[in-house]
Amino acid sequence: MTCVNTARARRLASGIALLTIVVSAAVDGARAADLFDDFTTLRGTVSGGRVRWDGFQLGGHVGYVGAQTDFSSATRDGVQRILRQSTLEDEDRPSGWPVLGSKDNTGRSYGAFIGYNWELDGIVVGVDATYNYTAGITTEDGPTTLRRIVTLSDGGVNDVNITGRASLTMQDYATLRARAGYPMGQFLPYAFLGAAVGRFDYSTRTTVRVVQDPSGTPSVYGPFTETERKTNAITAGVTTGLGVDIAILPNMYLRAEYEFNAFLELAGIRPITHTGKVGLGFRF
Secondary structure, three states, rough: HHHHHHHHHHHHHHHHHHHHHHHHHOOOOHHHHHHHHHOOOOOOOOOOOOOOOOOEEEEEEEEEEEEEEEEOOHHHHHHHHHOOHHHHHHHHHHHHOOOEEEEEEEEEEEEEEEEEEEOOOOOEEEEEEEEEEEEEEEEEEEEEEEEEEEEOOOOOEEEEEEEEEEEEEEEEEEEEEEEEEOOOOOOEEEEEEEEEEEEEEEEEEEEEEEEEEOOOEEEEEEEEEEEEEEEEEEEEEEEEEEEEEEEEOOEEEEEEEEEEEEEEEOOOOEEEEEEEEEEOOOOO
């Protein structure tokens, strides 16, 4: 258990360090030089004056994640390999049958964000990057068998049985986001849009059995099984959502946020997450 916790801590530390390098490089050099001059200066007030939201941003957050995983295409690749160059696949496309469905699970996330804000004519725009370590988010479906009787163009009758099983575990993800908000005293409601990159472990198992001429003199094809498994698979996605920052000290604020992430499929598996976050941020 100690080794696992140490490994998780190292991944979190390396993710935060990488985000720091990326966003720091994106900030204008002349403006970045002023950060050290302003490091100990309170940026505005939370009463009796206007709150300032511009400048370098750094903070951490925790979240509750709802994961929705679509496994309906998880048997596609396995069936295609088993039935390749067959009349059955050419005419009826069993590889496209939805053997499995969608499954939901929930878990936690922990992470950090770093970014920069500019105040422009009454609005606040910014860019930030986040790292999010997720825990306990594994979804799976199956084993489930789908059976169909298929009659081909040559009159042949096929009793097709496809059994599928799949699982997906989300390890962590990072985002790069553009944000725009409208300051309202101590409150800064905002919206964001950007790109996401996620790291997942997945596995699929597909078995096909075909009985030709089941009512006459049956001929059995299979069962044949195809499996696919990968750890630390990387896939891209998009992120969007809404949030609000609430100033509690001149250079400190609370953050509440809803984030939606949709990732590209991995072996026919399509992950989506809905995350509610709360965090604490600092302005310099």
